[in-house]
Amino acid sequence: MIQQIAILGCGLIGSSWATFFASQGFRTKLYDIDPATSQRGTQQAEDNLQKLVELEALSEEKLEEAISNLLPVKSLEELLCDCDYVQESVLEDYDVKADLYREMETFLSNRTIIASSSSGLLMSRMQQALEHPQRSLIAHPFNPPHLIPLVELVPGKQTSRETIETVRDFFLQLGKQPVLLKKEVPGHIANRLAAALWREALSLLDDDVASLEDIDTALCSGPGLRWALMGQHLIYELGGGVGGYDHFIETIGSSFSTYWEDMQTWSQIPESAKKKAIEGTSPLFEKRTREEWLAWRDEKLIKIQQILEE
Ligand SMILES: NC(=O)c1ccc[n+]([C@@H]2O[C@H](COP(=O)([O-])OP(=O)(O)OC[C@H]3O[C@@H](n4cnc5c(N)ncnc54)[C@H](O)[C@@H]3O)[C@@H](O)[C@H]2O)c1
Incomplete structure:
Protein backbone atom coordinates (compact mmCIF):
# COMPACT_ATOMS: atom_id res chain seq x y z
CA MET A 1 0.00 0.00 0.00
CA ILE A 2 1.32 3.45 -0.92
CA GLN A 3 1.39 5.78 2.10
CA GLN A 4 4.65 7.70 2.11
CA ILE A 5 5.58 9.75 -0.94
CA ALA A 6 9.03 11.02 -1.95
CA ILE A 7 9.32 13.95 -4.36
CA LEU A 8 12.71 13.88 -6.01
CA GLY A 9 13.48 17.16 -7.79
CA CYS A 10 11.51 20.21 -6.64
CA GLY A 11 11.35 22.33 -9.81
CA LEU A 12 8.19 23.13 -11.72
CA ILE A 13 6.85 19.58 -11.86
CA GLY A 14 8.16 18.25 -8.53
CA SER A 15 6.58 21.11 -6.57
CA SER A 16 3.25 20.63 -8.35
CA TRP A 17 3.31 16.86 -7.68
CA ALA A 18 4.04 17.66 -4.02
CA THR A 19 0.98 19.93 -3.98
CA PHE A 20 -1.13 17.11 -5.37
CA PHE A 21 0.03 14.35 -3.00
CA ALA A 22 -0.07 16.61 0.08
CA SER A 23 -3.59 17.76 -0.81
CA GLN A 24 -4.62 14.10 -1.02
CA GLY A 25 -3.49 13.51 2.56
CA PHE A 26 -0.08 11.84 1.96
CA ARG A 27 3.04 12.57 3.96
CA THR A 28 5.16 13.99 1.19
CA LYS A 29 8.91 14.45 1.58
CA LEU A 30 10.70 16.75 -0.86
CA TYR A 31 14.35 16.79 -1.89
CA ASP A 32 16.32 18.62 -4.57
CA ILE A 33 20.05 18.50 -5.16
CA ASP A 34 19.95 22.28 -4.85
CA PRO A 35 18.88 23.13 -1.26
CA ALA A 36 17.51 26.53 -2.33
CA THR A 37 15.23 24.82 -4.91
CA SER A 38 14.12 22.37 -2.25
CA GLN A 39 12.95 25.29 -0.09
CA ARG A 40 11.49 27.17 -3.05
CA GLY A 41 9.64 24.08 -4.25
CA THR A 42 8.15 23.49 -0.80
CA GLN A 43 7.08 27.13 -0.61
CA GLN A 44 5.60 26.85 -4.11
CA ALA A 45 3.61 23.78 -3.05
CA GLU A 46 2.32 25.70 0.00
CA ASP A 47 1.32 28.62 -2.21
CA ASN A 48 -0.41 26.23 -4.63
CA LEU A 49 -2.38 24.70 -1.75
CA GLN A 50 -3.42 28.15 -0.57
CA LYS A 51 -4.58 28.98 -4.11
CA LEU A 52 -6.57 25.73 -4.25
CA VAL A 53 -8.47 26.92 -1.18
CA GLU A 54 -9.11 30.31 -2.78
CA LEU A 55 -10.45 28.50 -5.86
CA GLU A 56 -12.59 26.25 -3.65
CA ALA A 57 -10.80 23.13 -4.89
CA LEU A 58 -9.54 22.36 -1.35
CA SER A 59 -11.42 23.00 1.87
CA GLU A 60 -10.08 25.48 4.43
CA GLU A 61 -10.13 22.68 7.06
CA LYS A 62 -7.83 20.49 4.95
CA LEU A 63 -5.33 23.26 4.20
CA GLU A 64 -3.41 23.06 7.46
CA GLU A 65 -3.13 19.29 7.27
CA ALA A 66 -2.03 19.47 3.63
CA ILE A 67 0.69 22.01 4.42
CA SER A 68 1.90 19.90 7.34
CA ASN A 69 2.20 16.96 4.94
CA LEU A 70 5.01 18.80 3.09
CA LEU A 71 8.32 17.74 4.60
CA PRO A 72 11.47 19.11 2.94
CA VAL A 73 14.55 16.99 3.72
CA LYS A 74 18.27 17.55 3.29
CA SER A 75 19.55 14.29 1.84
CA LEU A 76 18.59 11.56 -0.58
CA GLU A 77 18.88 9.02 2.22
CA GLU A 78 16.44 10.97 4.41
CA LEU A 79 14.06 11.25 1.46
CA LEU A 80 14.05 7.58 0.60
CA CYS A 81 14.51 5.79 3.90
CA ASP A 82 10.83 5.00 4.55
CA CYS A 83 9.03 5.80 1.31
CA ASP A 84 6.66 3.62 -0.69
CA TYR A 85 6.57 5.65 -3.87
CA VAL A 86 9.13 8.00 -5.43
CA GLN A 87 7.99 10.54 -8.01
CA GLU A 88 11.24 11.49 -9.74
CA SER A 89 11.12 14.87 -11.50
CA VAL A 90 14.76 15.77 -12.15
CA LEU A 91 16.35 17.06 -15.33
CA GLU A 92 15.22 15.35 -18.56
CA ASP A 93 18.54 13.64 -19.27
CA TYR A 94 19.38 9.93 -19.43
CA ASP A 95 22.73 10.27 -17.66
CA VAL A 96 21.39 12.45 -14.84
CA LYS A 97 18.48 10.07 -14.21
CA ALA A 98 20.59 6.89 -14.51
CA ASP A 99 23.27 8.17 -12.09
CA LEU A 100 20.56 9.15 -9.66
CA TYR A 101 18.78 5.76 -9.93
CA ARG A 102 22.02 3.95 -9.12
CA GLU A 103 22.50 6.13 -6.03
CA MET A 104 18.85 5.89 -4.99
CA GLU A 105 18.78 2.15 -4.95
CA THR A 106 21.24 2.00 -2.06
CA PHE A 107 18.59 3.67 0.16
CA LEU A 108 15.40 2.01 -1.09
CA SER A 109 13.55 -1.00 0.17
CA ASN A 110 12.80 -3.40 -2.67
CA ARG A 111 9.06 -2.74 -2.42
CA THR A 112 9.42 0.97 -3.25
CA ILE A 113 8.11 2.07 -6.63
CA ILE A 114 10.12 4.53 -8.69
CA ALA A 115 7.94 6.59 -11.03
CA SER A 116 9.61 9.02 -13.39
CA SER A 117 7.88 12.17 -14.62
CA SER A 118 9.95 12.01 -17.82
CA SER A 119 8.23 13.75 -20.71
CA GLY A 120 9.63 11.50 -23.36
CA LEU A 121 12.60 9.31 -22.37
CA LEU A 122 12.40 5.52 -22.57
CA MET A 123 12.02 3.67 -19.26
CA SER A 124 13.79 0.58 -20.63
CA ARG A 125 16.95 2.61 -21.01
CA MET A 126 16.68 4.35 -17.63
CA GLN A 127 15.91 1.17 -15.70
CA GLN A 128 19.13 -0.46 -16.92
CA ALA A 129 20.75 1.47 -14.07
CA LEU A 130 18.63 -0.37 -11.50
CA GLU A 131 19.24 -3.70 -9.82
CA HIS A 132 15.48 -4.04 -9.27
CA PRO A 133 14.09 -2.56 -12.49
CA GLN A 134 10.75 -4.35 -12.14
CA ARG A 135 9.47 -1.70 -9.72
CA SER A 136 10.15 1.29 -12.01
CA LEU A 137 8.03 2.95 -14.68
CA ILE A 138 7.20 6.33 -16.14
CA ALA A 139 4.23 8.21 -14.67
CA HIS A 140 4.19 11.27 -16.90
CA PRO A 141 1.95 14.14 -15.79
CA PHE A 142 0.78 17.16 -17.73
CA ASN A 143 1.72 20.53 -16.33
CA PRO A 144 0.51 21.39 -13.69
CA PRO A 145 0.13 17.87 -12.24
CA HIS A 146 -1.91 19.13 -9.28
CA LEU A 147 -4.62 20.33 -11.68
CA ILE A 148 -4.46 18.18 -14.81
CA PRO A 149 -5.78 14.63 -14.39
CA LEU A 150 -3.81 12.85 -17.13
CA VAL A 151 -0.97 10.52 -16.09
CA GLU A 152 0.68 8.50 -18.85
CA LEU A 153 1.97 5.20 -17.51
CA VAL A 154 4.81 3.82 -19.59
CA PRO A 155 6.39 0.56 -18.45
CA GLY A 156 9.89 -0.33 -19.49
CA LYS A 157 10.78 -3.82 -20.75
CA GLN A 158 11.58 -4.94 -17.20
CA THR A 159 8.65 -3.30 -15.37
CA SER A 160 6.53 -5.90 -13.60
CA ARG A 161 2.80 -6.30 -14.19
CA GLU A 162 2.32 -5.84 -10.42
CA THR A 163 4.00 -2.42 -10.50
CA ILE A 164 1.83 -1.29 -13.40
CA GLU A 165 -1.36 -2.44 -11.66
CA THR A 166 -0.38 -0.89 -8.32
CA VAL A 167 0.39 2.50 -9.86
CA ARG A 168 -2.67 2.47 -12.08
CA ASP A 169 -4.96 1.63 -9.14
CA PHE A 170 -3.23 4.23 -6.98
CA PHE A 171 -3.86 7.03 -9.48
CA LEU A 172 -7.42 5.90 -10.17
CA GLN A 173 -8.17 6.04 -6.44
CA LEU A 174 -6.79 9.59 -6.35
CA GLY A 175 -9.10 10.70 -9.15
CA LYS A 176 -6.39 10.88 -11.82
CA GLN A 177 -6.89 9.69 -15.38
CA PRO A 178 -4.12 7.18 -16.05
CA VAL A 179 -3.53 5.87 -19.58
CA LEU A 180 -1.28 2.88 -20.19
CA LEU A 181 1.06 2.66 -23.17
CA LYS A 182 1.37 -0.78 -24.74
CA LYS A 183 4.84 0.04 -26.02
CA GLU A 184 7.44 2.73 -25.41
CA VAL A 185 7.85 5.57 -27.88
CA PRO A 186 9.77 8.83 -27.35
CA GLY A 187 7.31 11.47 -26.12
CA HIS A 188 4.65 8.90 -25.09
CA ILE A 189 1.19 9.83 -26.45
N1 LIG B 1 8.01 21.24 -17.58
C1 LIG B 1 6.98 20.52 -17.99
O1 LIG B 1 6.00 21.04 -18.54
C2 LIG B 1 6.95 19.03 -17.74
C3 LIG B 1 5.73 18.35 -17.84
C4 LIG B 1 5.69 16.98 -17.54
C5 LIG B 1 6.85 16.30 -17.18
N2 LIG B 1 8.03 16.99 -17.11
C6 LIG B 1 9.23 16.23 -16.72
O2 LIG B 1 9.48 16.45 -15.34
C7 LIG B 1 10.89 16.41 -15.09
C8 LIG B 1 11.32 17.69 -14.43
O3 LIG B 1 10.99 18.78 -15.25
P1 LIG B 1 10.83 20.28 -14.67
O4 LIG B 1 10.18 21.06 -15.75
O5 LIG B 1 10.22 20.24 -13.31
O6 LIG B 1 12.37 20.71 -14.54
P2 LIG B 1 13.03 21.78 -13.55
O7 LIG B 1 14.31 22.18 -14.20
O8 LIG B 1 12.04 22.82 -13.15
O9 LIG B 1 13.35 20.89 -12.26
C9 LIG B 1 14.29 19.88 -12.24
C10 LIG B 1 14.90 19.85 -10.86
O10 LIG B 1 15.70 18.68 -10.72
C11 LIG B 1 16.76 19.02 -9.83
N3 LIG B 1 17.81 18.01 -9.96
C12 LIG B 1 18.68 17.79 -11.00
N4 LIG B 1 19.48 16.74 -10.72
C13 LIG B 1 19.12 16.26 -9.51
C14 LIG B 1 19.56 15.18 -8.70
N5 LIG B 1 20.55 14.40 -9.08
N6 LIG B 1 18.95 15.00 -7.50
C15 LIG B 1 17.94 15.80 -7.10
N7 LIG B 1 17.49 16.84 -7.83
C16 LIG B 1 18.06 17.07 -9.02
C17 LIG B 1 17.19 20.41 -10.29
O11 LIG B 1 17.93 21.07 -9.26
C18 LIG B 1 15.84 21.04 -10.57
O12 LIG B 1 15.34 21.76 -9.44
C19 LIG B 1 11.57 16.14 -16.45
O13 LIG B 1 11.81 14.78 -16.60
C20 LIG B 1 10.50 16.62 -17.43
O14 LIG B 1 10.58 15.95 -18.68
C21 LIG B 1 8.11 18.33 -17.37
Missing part, protein backbone atom coordinates in the same frame (compact mmCIF):
# COMPACT_ATOMS: atom_id res chain seq x y z
CA ALA A 190 0.32 13.35 -25.39
CA ASN A 191 3.68 14.97 -26.11
CA ARG A 192 3.84 13.35 -29.56
CA LEU A 193 0.44 14.83 -30.34
CA ALA A 194 1.62 18.14 -28.89
CA ALA A 195 4.84 17.95 -30.93
CA ALA A 196 2.94 17.45 -34.19
CA LEU A 197 0.69 20.38 -33.41
CA TRP A 198 3.49 22.62 -32.19
CA ARG A 199 5.54 22.09 -35.34
CA GLU A 200 2.58 23.21 -37.41
CA ALA A 201 1.84 26.17 -35.09
CA LEU A 202 5.48 27.29 -35.48
CA SER A 203 5.45 26.74 -39.25
CA LEU A 204 2.28 28.80 -39.69
CA LEU A 205 3.98 31.59 -37.76
CA ASP A 206 7.27 31.23 -39.61
CA ASP A 207 5.49 31.31 -43.00
CA ASP A 208 3.56 34.46 -41.98
CA VAL A 209 0.20 32.75 -42.42
CA ALA A 210 -1.17 34.47 -39.29
CA SER A 211 -0.08 36.22 -36.09
CA LEU A 212 0.92 34.18 -33.06
CA GLU A 213 -2.18 35.37 -31.23
CA ASP A 214 -4.51 34.37 -34.09
CA ILE A 215 -2.86 30.94 -34.38
CA ASP A 216 -3.42 30.35 -30.66
CA THR A 217 -7.00 31.69 -30.88
CA ALA A 218 -7.74 29.37 -33.82
CA LEU A 219 -6.77 26.50 -31.55
CA CYS A 220 -8.39 27.38 -28.26
CA SER A 221 -11.62 28.91 -29.62
CA GLY A 222 -12.11 26.05 -32.06
CA PRO A 223 -10.75 22.52 -31.65
CA GLY A 224 -9.52 23.21 -28.12
CA LEU A 225 -13.07 23.56 -26.83
CA ARG A 226 -13.95 20.13 -28.16
CA TRP A 227 -10.70 18.57 -26.95
CA ALA A 228 -11.71 19.12 -23.33
CA LEU A 229 -14.62 16.78 -24.06
CA MET A 230 -13.42 14.23 -26.60
CA GLY A 231 -10.37 13.13 -28.54
CA GLN A 232 -9.59 13.33 -32.26
CA HIS A 233 -10.99 9.91 -33.09
CA LEU A 234 -14.39 10.46 -31.51
CA ILE A 235 -14.56 14.00 -32.92
CA TYR A 236 -14.07 12.73 -36.47
CA GLU A 237 -16.36 9.75 -35.91
CA LEU A 238 -19.08 12.31 -35.08
CA GLY A 239 -17.79 14.61 -37.87
CA GLY A 240 -18.69 11.91 -40.41
CA GLY A 241 -22.40 12.33 -39.66
CA VAL A 242 -24.50 9.19 -39.97
CA GLY A 243 -21.73 7.61 -42.08
CA GLY A 244 -19.42 7.86 -39.05
CA TYR A 245 -15.62 7.60 -39.12
CA ASP A 246 -15.64 5.50 -42.28
CA HIS A 247 -17.43 8.25 -44.20
CA PHE A 248 -15.20 10.94 -42.68
CA ILE A 249 -12.02 9.12 -43.70
CA GLU A 250 -13.24 8.44 -47.23
CA THR A 251 -14.47 11.98 -47.90
CA ILE A 252 -12.95 14.74 -45.75
CA GLY A 253 -9.95 12.56 -44.92
CA SER A 254 -8.71 12.74 -48.50
CA SER A 255 -8.58 16.55 -48.45
CA PHE A 256 -6.32 16.28 -45.39
CA SER A 257 -3.75 14.65 -47.71
CA THR A 258 -3.43 18.00 -49.48
CA TYR A 259 -2.69 19.67 -46.14
CA TRP A 260 -0.21 17.00 -45.07
CA GLU A 261 1.62 17.28 -48.39
CA ASP A 262 1.96 21.04 -47.80
CA MET A 263 3.21 20.75 -44.21
CA GLN A 264 6.75 21.08 -42.90
CA THR A 265 8.49 17.96 -41.65
CA TRP A 266 11.54 19.50 -39.93
CA SER A 267 12.82 18.03 -36.68
CA GLN A 268 14.86 21.05 -35.52
CA ILE A 269 13.03 24.32 -34.92
CA PRO A 270 14.20 26.80 -37.60
CA GLU A 271 15.98 29.87 -36.15
CA SER A 272 13.50 32.19 -37.88
CA ALA A 273 10.55 30.38 -36.24
CA LYS A 274 12.24 30.55 -32.82
CA LYS A 275 12.74 34.31 -33.15
CA LYS A 276 9.17 34.96 -34.29
CA ALA A 277 7.72 32.76 -31.54
CA ILE A 278 9.67 34.47 -28.77
CA GLU A 279 8.95 37.98 -30.10
CA GLY A 280 5.32 37.08 -30.79
CA THR A 281 4.47 36.27 -27.18
CA SER A 282 5.43 39.73 -25.80
CA PRO A 283 2.05 41.40 -26.64
CA LEU A 284 0.34 38.73 -24.51
CA PHE A 285 2.01 40.24 -21.45
CA GLU A 286 0.43 43.62 -22.15
CA LYS A 287 -2.88 41.98 -21.23
CA ARG A 288 -1.73 40.12 -18.13
CA THR A 289 1.52 39.54 -16.27
CA ARG A 290 2.97 35.99 -16.22
CA GLU A 291 1.58 35.50 -12.68
CA GLU A 292 -1.85 36.72 -13.78
CA TRP A 293 -1.84 34.35 -16.77
CA LEU A 294 -0.93 31.45 -14.46
CA ALA A 295 -3.66 32.34 -11.96
CA TRP A 296 -6.17 32.73 -14.81
CA ARG A 297 -5.14 29.35 -16.27
CA ASP A 298 -5.45 27.53 -12.95
CA GLU A 299 -8.85 29.02 -12.15
CA LYS A 300 -10.25 28.08 -15.59
CA LEU A 301 -8.70 24.59 -15.47
CA ILE A 302 -10.53 23.91 -12.21
CA LYS A 303 -13.82 25.28 -13.56
CA ILE A 304 -13.62 23.25 -16.78
CA GLN A 305 -13.10 20.08 -14.76
CA GLN A 306 -15.97 20.94 -12.44
CA ILE A 307 -18.23 21.22 -15.50
CA LEU A 308 -16.95 17.92 -16.90
CA GLU A 309 -17.63 16.20 -13.57
CA GLU A 310 -21.26 17.40 -13.49
